[in-house]
Amino acid sequence: MSLEEELQSNVSVASSSPTSNCISRNNTSGGLKEHNYLGLSDCSSVGSSTLSGLAEDDKATISLKATELTLGLPGSQSPVRDTDLNLLSPVKLDEKPFFPLLPTKDEICSSSQKNIGSGNKRGFSDTMDQFAEAKSSVYTEKNWMFPEAAATQSVTKKDMPQNIPKGQSSTTNNSSSPPAAKAQIVGWPPVRSYRKNTLATTCKNSDEVDGRPGSGALFVKVSMDGAPYLRKVDLRSYTNYGELSSALEKMFTTFTLGQCGSNGGTGKDILSETKLKDLLNGKDYVLTYEDKDGDWMLVGDVPWEMFIDVCKKLKIMKGCDAIGLAPRAMEKSKMRA
């Protein structure tokens, strides 16, 4: 098989149509957490297998991992890696005269064993152990979700190396950098620091550019489990839950939202108790909000007008994490009703 066909066949196991709303399964056992927000590759072709750590020798799973993509926070270690990539998912290439090929797993085993003690620090078996250690440490420390979420997870930020260059124009960088709550991707969008710094100083007085026009927009932050960056939405620009939901869906295009908002704007602003329970059982993501009391509630339990009045923040949570919210939401709305 030519290289293309070979890679193609590997990819076909892993890839899925981006239009299908795949749901990324999450392993919540122990301290390991799946950080793949690119739902794409974890499609149904994997069945219901959860990727509980990479110690599994499941080749299909591993080559799926090959197509996963994760992003790191600024200053963080690069994305979570499948460090087994090359060893466990060999790609057999055609013999090309110029360049030696990647060896198969067997060859790696044998050559590594030959090399033990010949100036290389680790043999194959040692390497494997190192993998397990590296992976577990990477996974537990790899909490590059929002710093805001730090309260609920053990973020060991101190373990993350600072990859960002020390500010060249250190003072301007520091003064113009946004407050810590806003997570961003390093170097994205690709705008020169010179431009960012200049805009930051010249736009200080310009409210409009900051996104807070005086005409009564109501911006709240939206965060999503597994996504490396926050967004903001203007709640006043929607008239019902349906619009909000579809807007959020568009915004977090590679994610799946729970169907809490997709009553399709049929006028049903208050969701029934059963409906909410259905949501939590069926979907992996639900939309929650933090209200004025600081409680996290499921979106959809109060009329829209009341909702935009009390909503301070939005969060797209994993269904399993949100299970505890349901009873409270019920009670609160019962109390109000």
Add this chain to the structure above:
Amino acid sequence: MNLRLPSKVLEHIISFIDSNEDRNSVSLVCKSWFETERKTRKRVFVGNCYAITPAAVARRFPEMRSLTLKGKPHFADYNLVPDGWGGYAWPWIEAMAKKSPSLEEIRLKRMVVTDECLELIAASFKDFKVLVLTSCEGFSTDGIAAIAATCRNLRVLELRECIVEDLGGDWLSYFPETSTSLVSLDFSCLDSEVKLSDLERLVSRSPDLKSLKLNPAVTVDGLESLLRRAPQLTELGTGSFSAELKPEAFSKLSEAFTNCKQLKCLSGLWDVLPEYLPALYSVCPGLTSLNLSYATVRMPDLVELLRRCSKLQKLWVMDLIEDKGLETVASCCKELRELRVFPSVPDLDATNVALTEQGLVFVSQGCPKLESVLYFCVQFTNAALITIARNRPNIKCFRLCVIEPFAPDYKTNEPLDKGFKAIAERCKYLQRLSVSGLLTDKAFKYIAKHAKKVRMLSVAFAGDSDLMLHHLLSGCESLKKLEIRDCPFGDTALLENASKLETMRSLWLSSCFVSFGACKLLSQKMPRLNVEVIDEHPPETRPESSPVERIYIYRTVAGPRLDMPEFVWTIHKNPEIGVSHLAIK
């Protein structure tokens, strides 16, 4: 028959050839052509300062008068290259000071330049005329003062978007009263205020001054005064306009602009208040280049300005122009060749502005000469890309930044493969391409096949597998610079296509899945490449197959470089890392 031109004749003929690409071809014909060419080359361009040693350049081109160097990889602009990586100008300046004292022009981009470098330049090159530093850092205003004070025949001093340690505005006063040769002065990136009277006197005694770019510390009054003294300017970078508008100041300014009948390029305009814009109306009809990319002016005011710029060829603006503004541009600026639309809020929260793909579609429809595009937009569609490609097959540079990583066509939810396919297929002269949005491996198959003239390609958050890189490296015949970040390929395609890398200037990979072992292997097999692994962590702490953070690969005849910092790992600098486990005997 053996035709041999006398060398004098050959020299004469070759002296007409300006393009370095042509000269490179000439030098490959035969030894005597090589010799003749090298002795007549005056303008030398080195695209990667580590590709060749300064001594070799000096030796080869004894008549060199102008040297242009580029240092750090392009992604250094976006903070992806840690401080201290390299790109030092010193070895070059030092070598040229000794071996090419007739050097007159130095242009540096993305390099580390120190005050010592600048002082050495000032001291060594007797007839020094041109210093242009773009995106450089490491020097202070003291170094600039040395240049100003010592270079008697200085014509051009331009600091473009440099990071300068600003010790005050005194540097300007170091231009001696006898200096009258200035043609171009650009200090727009400096913070400190210069003494207006010094600047006025300098401008007054420089009759050849054509280009003046002021820093934001220069006020409206200052600007007006300078314009009065230099009505011959063709390029102007204003100071800031944020002072409250006073009627007399406004009319004086208007008049000063009216007298600048040769003004072609206008930039600066930091936070210009809309009330000032009418002062510019008189120069609009003559403008060929307008940089509003730092101006927070909004729509109606922008349109009033732009609809008067019928000769405009180059427009840089922020997304505050919105689709409506671009529609006006499309109908009024028929000479437009280059459009750049920057985000006013350069982060992922930029969802508030009414700029969509339609804006670019308008311009592609209305501006027949459009050939260069840089467009930041939250999301895009295949249909728009296809339309743009159909409208403007003459596009040479197409850089689309869909700010939302992995954003599909928001109308159909498909990847943007089809759209970029259309661009690659129809724009046959495309030389530079940046892709974004949701893209599968297929997109790269199309690009590899059709984009035959693309020399520089930038990719981020795209593709599914090694196939994408394999396509690019086995296709893309003219590819010289490839930079990729956050894409999910591993070692296979890179190793498989290793030979391609010697035909390119450089390859940048960051946050991909290329392993350390592959880097070592590549390095071992390809001695004419420098394979630099830029990684915080020492390789011994990880298995060889673990992916590395960043890789910078470039061809070189200079061998391994000697100035690598500790976070750059190569098999030469770090022999302790051993040979690759992946090597087959």
